[in-house]
Amino acid sequence: MADDYTVSAAAELVGVSVRTLHHYDQIGLVRPGNRSNAGYRLYSDADLRRLHRVVFYRELGLELGEIAEILADRDVDHLGRQRELLVARISHYEAMLTVIDRELAARAAGIALTPRERREVFGQDFVAHAEQARREWGDSKEFVQRQQRTATYTQDDWQRLREELAAINGKLAEAVGDGTPATDIKAMDLAEELRLHTDRWFHDCDHDTHRGLAVHYKENRRSGRNYDDMAPGLSRYVHDAIVANAERHRSTVD
Amino acid sequence: MADDYTVSAAAELVGVSVRTLHHYDQIGLVRPGNRSNAGYRLYSDADLRRLHRVVFYRELGLELGEIAEILADRDVDHLGRQRELLVARISHYEAMLTVIDRELAARAAGIALTPRERREVFGQDFVAHAEQARREWGDSKEFVQRQQRTATYTQDDWQRLREELAAINGKLAEAVGDGTPATDIKAMDLAEELRLHTDRWFHDCDHDTHRGLAVHYKENRRSGRNYDDMAPGLSRYVHDAIVANAERHRSTVD
DNA sequence: GTGAACCCTGACGTCACGTCGGGGTCAAAT
DNA sequence: ATTTGACCCCGACGTGACGTCAGGGTTCAC
Numbered sequence: 001m002a003d004d005y006t007v008s009a010a011a012e013l014v015g016v017s018v019r020t021l022h023h024y025d026q027i028g029l030v031r032p033g034n035r036s037n038a039g040y041r042l043y044s045d046a047d048l049r050r051l052h053r054v055v056f057y058r059e060l061g062l063e064l065g066e067i068a069e070i071l072a073d074r075d076v077d078h079l080g081r082q083r084e085l086l087v088a089r090i091s092h093y094e095a096m097l098t099v100i101d102r103e104l105a106a107r108a109a110g111i112a113l114t115p116r117e118r119r120e121v122f123g124q125d126f127v128a129h130a131e132q133a134r135r136e137w138g139d140s141k142e143f144v145q146r147q148q149r150t151a152t153y154t155q156d157d158w159q160r161l162r163e164e165l166a167a168i169n170g171k172l173a174e175a176v177g178d179g180t181p182a183t184d185i186k187a188m189d190l191a192e193e194l195r196l197h198t199d200r201w202f203h204d205c206d207h208d209t210h211r212g213l214a215v216h217y218k219e220n221r222r223s224g225r226n227y228d229d230m231a232p233g234l235s236r237y238v239h240d241a242i243v244a245n246a247e248r249h250r251s252t253v254d
Numbered sequence: 255m256a257d258d259y260t261v262s263a264a265a266e267l268v269g270v271s272v273r274t275l276h277h278y279d280q281i282g283l284v285r286p287g288n289r290s291n292a293g294y295r296l297y298s299d300a301d302l303r304r305l306h307r308v309v310f311y312r313e314l315g316l317e318l319g320e321i322a323e324i325l326a327d328r329d330v331d332h333l334g335r336q337r338e339l340l341v342a343r344i345s346h347y348e349a350m351l352t353v354i355d356r357e358l359a360a361r362a363a364g365i366a367l368t369p370r371e372r373r374e375v376f377g378q379d380f381v382a383h384a385e386q387a388r389r390e391w392g393d394s395k396e397f398v399q400r401q402q403r404t405a406t407y408t409q410d411d412w413q414r415l416r417e418e419l420a421a422i423n424g425k426l427a428e429a430v431g432d433g434t435p436a437t438d439i440k441a442m443d444l445a446e447e448l449r450l451h452t453d454r455w456f457h458d459c460d461h462d463t464h465r466g467l468a469v470h471y472k473e474n475r476r477s478g479r480n481y482d483d484m485a486p487g488l489s490r491y492v493h494d495a496i497v498a499n500a501e502r503h504r505s506t507v508d
Numbered sequence: 509g510t511g512a513a514c515c516c517t518g519a520c521g522t523c524a525c526g527t528c529g530g531g532g533t534c535a536a537a538t
Numbered sequence: 539a540t541t542t543g544a545c546c547c548c549g550a551c552g553t554g555a556c557g558t559c560a561g562g563g564t565t566c567a568c
Contacts (some may be wrong), residue, residue: 008514016318022517023556038564059350064555075333077356084528090344097340098312104333262545276548277525292533294546318524 004034004042013048014055022052029068029168030054044245053078060085142213162200168193173234174243191238191245211246214239258288259298267302268309281320284308313341341481396457396467401483415455420446426495427488436494445492445499465500468493 010032011018024030025041030051032041043051050071057067070076172190180187191210198213199205205213217238264286265272279295284305286295296304304325310373311321324330426444435442445464452467454460461468471492 017557018515019557020555027555036515036564038515039517040564056350058555079354079361083351083354083358086347086354090347090351091345093340093344093347096310097337100340104337126278139329155533157364260545271526272546273526274524281524290533290546292546293548294533312524 004044005048007032007041007043010041010043010048010051014051014193016051016055024054024064027064029071030063053082056082060089142205142209148221161197164197164201168197172238175185176234176237182237183244187237187241188245188248191241194238194243196241207249210242214242214246217242257296259302261286261295261297264295264297264302264305268305270305270309278308278318279304281318283325284492307336310336311339312412314343334469370408415451418451418455422451426492430491432486436491437498441491441495442499442502445495448492448496449499461500461503468496468500471496 003043005013007018007021011021021030021041026034030047033044036042053071054064054067057070058064062070070081129233168190172187172194174186175184175190195205195207195210199208217235259267261272265275275284275295279286284301287298287301288296290296307325308318308321309370311324312318316324324335422444426441426448429438429441429444449459449464450463452464471489
C-alpha cells in the first residue's frame with residue numbers, strides 16, 4: 001500500500017524510460033505523489049495507476065494533451081473506455097486487412113487497382129479515429145451502440161455496408177445535381193433510405209434521432225464522407241432532406 | 255497511365271497533407287517522378303503506389319527511416335508483409351483487450367490488481383513490436399509460422415501459453431539459484447520443456463532449430479522476457495542449457 | 509570511505525511534420 | 539489583357555514527445 005517506487009522502478013514497471021517520467025512530471029501529466037528529502041521522485045500506487053493509463057492511451061496514438069483531458073474527467077469509466085477504444089482500433093485494422101486481402105485476391109486474378117479505386121475501397125475517412133468521433137458524438141447512447149454493433153462486423157459486412165451507403169449517396173448527389181429541391185418527395189425518400197441504413201448498421205434511429213444527427217451532415221465533419229467533395233452543396237442538401245423527411249413523418253403520425 | 259497528379263491531388267488521394275509530401279520529397283522518401291517546367295511536383299501512378307505504402311506503414315507506427323529500408327528491399331512482397339503486420343497488430347490489441355476484460359471481471363468480483371500483477375498480465379514485453387521482431391528473426395520460416403499460428407489464438411490460449419512459460423521460467427530461475435550447472439540433467443530437462451513449449455505454441459522446433467534460437471536467449475533481447483531480470487545470469491544459463499540439451503539429444507541419436 | 513549504481517536539473521538534439529511569409533503560376537472571368 | 543483566386547514553390551521557424559549528454563548530488567554495500 002504505502003510502498004513508493006523510484007523513477008527507474010516505476011519506469012520499468014510500466015515500460016517507459018526515465019526521461020519520459022521526467023517529461024510527464026514537467027508537463028504535469030503524471031506527478032509523483034511525493035519526493036524523498038534528497039529530492040528523489042517517489043511514485044505511489046495511485047501515481048502508477050495513472051501512469052499506466054497514460055501509457056495505455058498513448059499506445060493507441062493519443063496525444064498527451066488529449067490524455068490529460070481524458071484523465072481530468074473525474075467519473076469516467078476508464079476500463080470501459082479503453083475497451084471501446086481497443087475494439088474500435090481492432091475493427092479499424094480488420095477493415096484494413098479486408099482491403100489487403102481484396103487486393104491480394106485481385107492480384108491473384110491479375111487485376112491491379114488504380115490509386116483512386118484503392119482509396120475508394122480503403123475508406124480511410126470512413127473508419128474514423130475513435131477519440132475524435134467520441135468528441136463529436138459525446139457519450140451518447142447511439143455512439144455506444146454503434147461501437148458495440150460494428151465490433152462484430154466481418155469484412156463482408158463492412159463491404160456490404162459501404163456499398164449500400166455509396167449507392168444512396170450516389171442517388172443523393174444525382175438529385176442535387178438535377179436541382180431537385182431537398183423538400184421534394186424523392187429527396188425525402190432518399191433521406192429515409194439513409195435513416196434505415198443507419199438504423200440497420202449502426203444504431204436505432206427513429207425520425208427524431210435522425211433529425212438530431214442531421215446537423216452532423218451539414219457540418220460536413222470527418223465522421224462520414226466529405227459530402228461536399230461528391231457534389232457542391234450536398235452536405236447542406238442532405239441535412240435539409242433529413243429534416244424534411246423527419247417533418248413529413250411527424251405530420252403523418254400526429 | 256501517363257496521368258500525373260499535383261501535390262494536393264496526390265495528398266488528398268492518400269490522405270496526407272501537402273507539407274508531408276514536401277517533407278517526404280526533401281528526405282528522399284517519396285520523390286515525384288518529374289516536375290512541370292514551372293517546378294511543380296508531378297506524381298506518377300508509381301509514385302502514388304510508393305506513397306501509399308509509406309502511409310500504410312506509417313499508420314502502423316513505423317518510423318520513416320525504417321519505412322525507407324523496407325521499401326528499399328527490392329523483391330519483398332509488400333501486400334503479404336502488410337498483412338502480417340496487420341495480423342500481428344490485431345493480435346496485439348486483442349491481447350490487450352483480454353487484459354482489460356480480465357480486469358473488468360476482477361473488478362466485478364471486487365478484486366483490484368496491484369501494479370505488479372497488472373504488468374504480469376499485461377505482458378507488454380511479450381507481445382513484441384512486429385517490425386523489431388522481424389529484424390531479429392529475419393524472414394525465417396519460424397517467424398512466419400509463429401505469426402500464422404499466434405494470429406488465431408484466443409485470449410484463453412494466450413493466457414495458458416503465458417502460464418506454462420512462466421512455470422518453466424520459474425523452475426529455471428530456481429535452478430540457477432541453486433547453483434545447478436547448465437549441463438546438469440535437470441537443467442537440460444528444463445531446456446527440453448522450453449523447446450516443447452516453443453514447438454507447441456509457436457513453430458516447429460527440433461533440437462537443431464532450438465540450438466539456433468539459443469543465442470536469442472543469451473543476448474537477452476526484448477522478444478521474450480528479460481531473463482536477467484528474473485535471476486542474474488539466467489539468460490546465459492538458459493542458452494547453455496539449451497545447447498547442452500541439443501547436444502545430449504544428438505549423441506543419443508547419432 | 510569509496511566505488512557503483514542511482515538520482516537531480518538544465519540544455520541541446522531529433523523526428524515528423526505544422527505554420528507562416530514572400531513570391532511565382534495558371535485557368536477562368538471580366 | 540488583365541485581374542482574381544486557387545494552387546505551387548522554397549525557406550525558415552515552431553512544436554510535441556521525448557533522446558542524449560553534462561555536471562553534480564545521494565545511497566548503499568563492501
